[in-house]
Amino acid sequence: MPRASSGPRGPRAALSRDEVLETAAGLVKRHGPQALTMRGLAAELDTAVTSIYWHVGGREALLDALVERTVADLGEIRPEGRTPEQRVVSVARALRRQLRDHPHLVALVHERGLTERMFLPAQQVLVREAHAAGLRGARAADFVRAVQFQVVGHVLVERNRERAPAQHPDEEELWSAETAGADPALARALARPVDAERLFLTSVRALVGALLASRGH
Amino acid sequence: MPRASSGPRGPRAALSRDEVLETAAGLVKRHGPQALTMRGLAAELDTAVTSIYWHVGGREALLDALVERTVADLGEIRPEGRTPEQRVVSVARALRRQLRDHPHLVALVHERGLTERMFLPAQQVLVREAHAAGLRGARAADFVRAVQFQVVGHVLVERNRERAPAQHPDEEELWSAETAGADPALARALARPVDAERLFLTSVRALVGALLASRGH
DNA sequence: ACCTGAACACCGTTCAAGT
DNA sequence: ACCTGAACACCGTTCAAGT
Numbered sequence: 001m002p003r004a005s006s007g008p009r010g011p012r013a014a015l016s017r018d019e020v021l022e023t024a025a026g027l028v029k030r031h032g033p034q035a036l037t038m039r040g041l042a043a044e045l046d047t048a049v050t051s052i053y054w055h056v057g058g059r060e061a062l063l064d065a066l067v068e069r070t071v072a073d074l075g076e077i078r079p080e081g082r083t084p085e086q087r088v089v090s091v092a093r094a095l096r097r098q099l100r101d102h103p104h105l106v107a108l109v110h111e112r113g114l115t116e117r118m119f120l121p122a123q124q125v126l127v128r129e130a131h132a133a134g135l136r137g138a139r140a141a142d143f144v145r146a147v148q149f150q151v152v153g154h155v156l157v158e159r160n161r162e163r164a165p166a167q168h169p170d171e172e173e174l175w176s177a178e179t180a181g182a183d184p185a186l187a188r189a190l191a192r193p194v195d196a197e198r199l200f201l202t203s204v205r206a207l208v209g210a211l212l213a214s215r216g217h
Numbered sequence: 218m219p220r221a222s223s224g225p226r227g228p229r230a231a232l233s234r235d236e237v238l239e240t241a242a243g244l245v246k247r248h249g250p251q252a253l254t255m256r257g258l259a260a261e262l263d264t265a266v267t268s269i270y271w272h273v274g275g276r277e278a279l280l281d282a283l284v285e286r287t288v289a290d291l292g293e294i295r296p297e298g299r300t301p302e303q304r305v306v307s308v309a310r311a312l313r314r315q316l317r318d319h320p321h322l323v324a325l326v327h328e329r330g331l332t333e334r335m336f337l338p339a340q341q342v343l344v345r346e347a348h349a350a351g352l353r354g355a356r357a358a359d360f361v362r363a364v365q366f367q368v369v370g371h372v373l374v375e376r377n378r379e380r381a382p383a384q385h386p387d388e389e390e391l392w393s394a395e396t397a398g399a400d401p402a403l404a405r406a407l408a409r410p411v412d413a414e415r416l417f418l419t420s421v422r423a424l425v426g427a428l429l430a431s432r433g434h
Numbered sequence: 435a436c437c438t439g440a441a442c443a444c445c446g447t448t449c450a451a452g453t
Numbered sequence: 454a455c456c457t458g459a460a461c462a463c464c465g466t467t468c469a470a471g472t
Contacts, residue, residue, distance in 0.1 A: 015455080038447085039444085039445070039446085047456080049457095050448085050449090050457065050458080051457080054455065054456070059446065116377075120388070123407075127403065127407075131400065136403065137400060137402030137403050140400065140406075141403050141406030142416065142419060145407075145411060146423070149370070149420065150367065150371075152370070153366070153373055155370075156327075156370055156373045157369050157370045160330050160331075160332045160333075161332065161333060163330035185355060186358055189355040190344075194362060199359065202363060203363045203367065203424060205427075206363070206424050206427035206428050207423050207424050207427070210423035210427040231436080254464065255464080256463085265437060266465085266466090267437075267438065267466090267467085267468090268436075268438080271435090272436090276466090435472100437470105437472080438469105438470080439468105439470090440468090440470105442468100443467105444465085444466100445463075445464060446463085447461085448459105448461080448462105449461100450457105450460105451457080453454100
């Protein structure tokens with residue numbers, strides 16, 4: 001039973017690796033990585049499951065290709081600001097923004113152990129800024145990696161929180177009780193949802209400032 | 218065909234919720250979360266799959282119960298050191314150590330969006346230290362959350378890297394080329410594997426130091 | 435109250451066969 | 454070179470039936 005799928009379409013054009021990846025990317029974007037099944041993808045493409053294997057290989061290879069594709073689409077990061085601190089912080093913000101604009105990419109990349117790969121483009125930009133800030137050699141490398149871990153880690157935790165189901169006890173009920181003792185303002189603050197953007201900025205500024213301040217030593 | 222599984226055992230004692238969780242925890246510890254299948258677990262328990270449903274519910278409920286169990290087992294964290302900086306850093310290190318000692322817990326907790334839950338015990342300890350350092354109200358809350366995101370994020374990235382398959386281009390080949398231009402020491406440093414422990418300490422000290430230095434303002 | 439097997443609706447992957 | 458259906462070995466979950 002050929003082409004029993006939804007709606008009238010033209011005759012199925014010859015399948016291509018690119019068409020498979022395009023459709024797969026669409027599925028992931030709309031419904032998340034776990035919704036990408038070989039059989040579902042085949043149905044969407046109006047073809048046999050096994051054709052996908054011919055064009056892109058199995059599911060693992062498909063996911064790898066998707067990650068590669070999306071990472072390549074991210075575009076380069078241009079530092080902004082006058083001082084090295086400002087420029088590095090701007091790179092960190094831009095990277096976070098990119099990752100947040102491709103929410104499923106983060107999940108995909110994390111699932112596949114590819115956070116490294118995701119960061120490589122920004123790494124080169126950061127190296128340049130580290131040099132501009134007067135850091136050299138191993139100290140520059142430490143700086144770049146500290147920023148890298150900070151940014152990627154923050155985004156991972158953010159994404160995790162957004163996905164989080166109701167939790168017991170959660171911060172709200174924990175801190176709405178008497179736990180905080182003599183600091184009701186603290187209890188209120190911890191019971192409120194996190195302002196991730198602000199927290200990110202605070203942390204990155206603190207980290208970058210501290211690491212650049214020790215430079216020259 | 219009752220009890221066709223491996224080796225001679227005594228007659229199957231009445232199944233209990235606790236026994237199910239215990240065996241499930243063992244499976245996760247030995248082979249990771251993805252190896253925990255309802256059917257595999259049933260085989261290990263030498264019982265019918267459906268019995269598991271009666272005792273703990275479906276796979277989701279089982280994973281939730283496992284997380285809860287493991288988090289409860291972590292034990293409390295005791296700050297060490299004389300200055301507030303030292304004590305906060307010691308809490309961060311202890312938390313990282315705990316998480317690294319339960320590698321599958323991190324994956325489990327991340328997969329289920331429960332990083333929050335994982336951090337709650339340490340949060341209360343940190344609040345006390347923030348107070349000792351002179352932080353109050355919203356500023357104390359920001360501090361606690363910045364440290365929290367830093368630690369959990371770092372561990373997530375670490376775990377991710379350890380799982381990572383070979384990547385192309387990876388840092389090593391990227392930086393062993395001429396990319397680094399005039400800084401061969403930097404290139405060598407970035408081509409080396411990350412010393413996660415050292416990087417963690419550097420970052421946490423920088424962050425905590427910077428955030429506590431701005432106190433009182 | 436506790437446990438069972440059968441059945442349902444899915445997966446990813448392989449393979450021999452078609453054109 | 455490209456595409457196919459059938460088959461294999463898995464999943465999680467539901468349900469009616471047993472004791």
